[in-house]
Amino acid sequence: AQSVTQPDIHITVSEGASLELRCNYSYGATPYLFWYVQSPGQGLQLLLKYFSGDTLVQGIKGFEAEFKRSQSSFNLRKPSVHWSDAAEYFCAVGLISGNTGKLIFGQGTTLQVKP
Amino acid sequence: EAGVVQSPRYKIIEKKQPVAFWCNPISGHNTLYWYLQNLGQGPELLIRYENEEAVDDSQLPKDRFSAERLKGVDSTLKIQPAELGDSAVYLCASSPPWRTGNTIYFGEGSWLTVV
Numbered sequence: 001a002q003s004v005t006q007p008d009i010h011i012t013v014s015e016g017a018s019l020e021l022r023c024n025y026s027y028g029a030t031p032y033l034f035w036y037v038q039s040p041g042q043g044l045q046l047l048l049k050y051f052s053g054d055t056l057v058q059g060i061k062g063f064e065a066e067f068k069r070s071q072s073s074f075n076l077r078k079p080s081v082h083w084s085d086a087a088e089y090f091c092a093v094g095l096i097s098g099n100t101g102k103l104i105f106g107q108g109t110t111l112q113v114k115p
Numbered sequence: 116e117a118g119v120v121q122s123p124r125y126k127i128i129e130k131k132q133p134v135a136f137w138c139n140p141i142s143g144h145n146t147l148y149w150y151l152q153n154l155g156q157g158p159e160l161l162i163r164y165e166n167e168e169a170v171d172d173s174q175l176p177k178d179r180f181s182a183e184r185l186k187g188v189d190s191t192l193k194i195q196p197a198e199l200g201d202s203a204v205y206l207c208a209s210s211p212p213w214r215t216g217n218t219i220y221f222g223e224g225s226w227l228t229v230v
Contacts, residue, residue, distance in 0.1 A: 004157075036221075043119075043206060043223040044158070090157050094219075101210070102148065102171065103219055105157030 002027045004093050006106035013081050014114045021076040021109050023091030032094030033074040034103065035065055039087045047089075050074065061085070086113045117141065119222035121207050127228045133195035136225040140188070140209030147184055148219065149192050150206040158206055164190065197229045 003026045013019055025031055032051050036044040048059025055067040065076045074091060088110050092103040120139040128134050140147050145166050150158035161180070163171040166187040175182065179198070184190040194201055204224040210217055 034218075041226075044208075044221040046218055046220075049218065092157075097170075101146075101217070101219075102160050102163055103158075105159070107157050108155070 002093060002095055002104050004091050004104055004106035006089075006091055006109050008109050009107070010110045010112070012112040012114060015083050016080050019076075019078045019081045019085070019111070021089050021091075021111070023074045023076065023106060024072050025074065025091075025093045026072065027093050027095075031074075032096065032101070033065075033067060034092040034094060035059065035063070035074075035076050036090045036092065036105075037061075037087050038090065038108075044090065047076070081111075081113055083113045083115065086111055119207055119209050119220055121205075121222035121225050123225060124223065125226045125228075127230060128197055130199055130229050131196040133193065134197055134227060135191055135193045136205050136207075136227075138190045138192070138207030138222060140190070140207070141220055144209035144211050144220075145187065146210045146212070147190050148206075148208040148210075149182060149190070150208060150221075152204040152206055152224070154203070161192070161205075194227075197227075199229050202227055202229045 005024045007022050034049045035047040038044050047063050048057050050057050050067045058064050063078050088108045090108045091106045094101050122137050147164040149161040152158040162175045162182050164184045182192045206224045208219050208221045210219040
């Protein structure tokens with residue numbers, strides 16, 4: 001069955017430090033992969049997505065993610081974290097059926113940023 | 116362009132009472148989703164519509180939950196009667212016909228508290 005695992009439930013980093021959030025997926029075919037961010041009391045905002053091609057994808061707010069098929073991973077990175085990055089981050093795999101699709105989400109990683 | 120609009124944003128009801136949530140998707144998006152997000156968890160799909168047809172409702176608890184998407188645009192999700200365990204965020208999302216590169220866009224959610 002398709003699934004997404006985010007091993008880190010909670011991560012704390014200092015402002016200005018680098019960040020890596022881990023994501024592993026289980027999917028039989030070539031995956032469509034997404035990272036969303038959710039600030040407190042808000043809905044989900046797309047950070048970036050991978051469909052094909054270059055395995056290093058750039059997103060909004062200075063985030064990037066690298067697809068590694070051999071490791072079934074799609075880790076999210078940012079070179080220098082800002083206090084406003086504190087939020088909940090969700091990795092998701094897209095399942096395609098005909099002309100429509102749906103997302104299977106991981107449990108999320110809460111990012112806390114220390115001043 | 117307006118995003119996915121949901122109402123009400125917040126709702127507090129007593130258990131055994133009914134509640135309904137409304138969603139207006141992005142114009143032109145034929146696929147509409149309702150996701151359930153429990154506290155500290157990733158969203159889980161309740162139901163997916165392609166135009167007026169519910170194409171994936173296997174996770175919808177049909178004894179108390181119902182949904183409709185009349186005319187293939189707006190959608191309503193209803194719970195009757197509500198239970199304490201239904202306290203969660205109900206997220207609506209929409210997407211255009213699935214092609215490589217498409218994105219699923221989320222609303223800000225309807226936050227339900229059952230007391």
